[in-house]
Amino acid sequence: MGLVMAVTREQERWAMALWVDREHGEEGERFIAERVLHFDAEGDDGGKQLWTDVARRYVQLKQVDDPLPH
Numbered sequence: 001m002g003l004v005m006a007v008t009r010e011q012e013r014w015a016m017a018l019w020v021d022r023e024h025g026e027e028g029e030r031f032i033a034e035r036v037l038h039f040d041a042e043g044d045d046g047g048k049q050l051w052t053d054v055a056r057r058y059v060q061l062k063q064v065d066d067p068l069p070h
Contacts, residue, residue, distance in 0.1 A: 013050075017057040032058055 007015075024031045032055045039047030 013053045013057050014061075016050075016054045017061050020054065020058055021061060028058060028062075029055075 020028045020031055032051055035051040036048055036055065039045075039051060
């Protein structure tokens with residue numbers, strides 16, 4: 001029997017933020033905004049909240065990538 005690790009919601013949100021950064025690069029913010037707007041238009045509060053949570057982590061991730069103030 002192999003080791004099974006449960007992924008927490010927090011880890012899932014961070015993984016999604018990292019995926020967006022890797023897959024969408026400079027367009028990451030736009031991609032996330034489109035997801036939030038899509039779920040908002042569909043009336044899917046859960047989907048909207050998920051992507052809002054990902055957005056928060058994405059912003060934190062980008063701050064770490066670029067720690068110097070502008």
